[in-house]
Amino acid sequence: MTARLPLAGLTVVAVEQAVAAPFCTSRLADAGARVIKIERPEGDFARGYDDAVQGSQSSYFVWLNRGKESHVVDLARPEGKAELAKLIEGADVLVQNLKPGALARLGFDPEKLRVTHPRLVICSISGYGDGPMADRKAYDLLIQAESGLSSVTGGPEAPARVGISIVDIATGATAHAAVLEALIGRGITGEGADIRVSMFDVMADWLTVPLLQEEGGKPPRRMGLAHPSIAPYGVFTTRDRQQVLLSIQSDREWAKFAAVFLGDAAYGSDPHFATNVQRVCNRAQTDALVADAFAFMTKDEACDRLLAADAAFASVNDMAGLSRHEQLRRITVETGGGTVSYPAPAAIFRGEERRYGPVPRLGEDDIKEAAA
Numbered sequence: 001m002t003a004r005l006p007l008a009g010l011t012v013v014a015v016e017q018a019v020a021a022p023f024c025t026s027r028l029a030d031a032g033a034r035v036i037k038i039e040r041p042e043g044d045f046a047r048g049y050d051d052a053v054q055g056s057q058s059s060y061f062v063w064l065n066r067g068k069e070s071h072v073v074d075l076a077r078p079e080g081k082a083e084l085a086k087l088i089e090g091a092d093v094l095v096q097n098l099k100p101g102a103l104a105r106l107g108f109d110p111e112k113l114r115v116t117h118p119r120l121v122i123c124s125i126s127g128y129g130d131g132p133m134a135d136r137k138a139y140d141l142l143i144q145a146e147s148g149l150s151s152v153t154g155g156p157e158a159p160a161r162v163g164i165s166i167v168d169i170a171t172g173a174t175a176h177a178a179v180l181e182a183l184i185g186r187g188i189t190g191e192g193a194d195i196r197v198s199m200f201d202v203m204a205d206w207l208t209v210p211l212l213q214e215e216g217g218k219p220p221r222r223m224g225l226a227h228p229s230i231a232p233y234g235v236f237t238t239r240d241r242q243q244v245l246l247s248i249q250s251d252r253e254w255a256k257f258a259a260v261f262l263g264d265a266a267y268g269s270d271p272h273f274a275t276n277v278q279r280v281c282n283r284a285q286t287d288a289l290v291a292d293a294f295a296f297m298t299k300d301e302a303c304d305r306l307l308a309a310d311a312a313f314a315s316v317n318d319m320a321g322l323s324r325h326e327q328l329r330r331i332t333v334e335t336g337g338g339t340v341s342y343p344a345p346a347a348i349f350r351g352e353e354r355r356y357g358p359v360p361r362l363g364e365d366d367i368k369e370a371a372a
Helices: 020-030 059-064 078-089 110-116 140-147 166-189 199-206 208-215 251-262 276-281 283-295 299-308 319-323 364-371
Strands: 011-015 034-039 068-072 093-096 121-126 193-198 233-237 243-247 312-315 330-335 338-343
Touching (some): 020 166, 034 078, 093 166, 110 193, 121 166, 166 193, 193 199, 233 283, 251 276, 251 283
Parallel strands (some): 093 121, 121 193
Antiparallel strands (some): 233 243
16 A cells, blocks of 8 residues: 655646756655646746656656646746646745746745745745846856866866856755755744755855865865865776775774775885875875876776775766666656657655656646646
8 A cells, every 4th residue: 555645635826847846846746745836838948948757748847846746837828827826825835937037027935925825835936046146148068167066076177167057056956955854844833934045056056165175275176086175085996997986084994095095004104105195195105106006906806805805886887877877766757759769756754655646748738637
């Protein structure tokens, strides 16, 4: 028997598009909430980001809109505004990522909604919040650059983009946590909330460590797959030309690594290598020492030796490697083009079976309501 999902009975109205807000509401839908996705007549523009899924559907949209209802509402028309007002009347949560001030201009100012709907949890997602750049358009890569994230990403030769929409995803995850926090608070006080989450604020928070390093006079450097503060921590190549990413996190780990993997316990107490501070100061020597050891082993031999040393390591995979990875958990989701398999949400609730709803066609639930 399938257990009742924790958010069953809650209604979420999502005036959303792209990635950040849909990430938040997809997780609410997974937990059992009824998520009513409001789409403009031409649809969420993320529907057109690519056609990678079955040759016709957007990978972004298929990932982030499972289990939702799609309602086409033209908010530029009075009847569209009236429909949204009716939906909000019955909602527990309103999530929106329209341009700053757009919802208020449509007649749905969050501050006024808090007065007329005191139990409503409202979450507004924006690029820059209420600061001096509030009116700027903001997309994932723009915030990566503006926040400084790209300056600490990539190799020494140039800054780089993080390979996924990290700002959008981080913002959606932050919004999701804030909405759940507000719902818990409502359960205690009976009061909803007016939550504001900006993409820039989320990234600034996540960049606290390199910011403090900069302000402490030790600015971080771009090092590719190496680590600016830890050594050895980087990619090493085996005799059969395979790459292994090694991470030694403590001096105790180094001592065991030296004895078991390098085959010489003396390196564990050598003053050039005994502490992480010294290994970082002598990074070139440290890395050369480790690289020489890897070069004499095949990948299988190196992995066996690393396991014996209880060292942390990983293969340097690509997406093909992830696709066939033995550790990968998957879910299947129905779409207009058929069944799609992709990675499962990370949280596992033991003893609770989760089923994931289909990805809606544009306006699919308007058609269902008309038929009813």
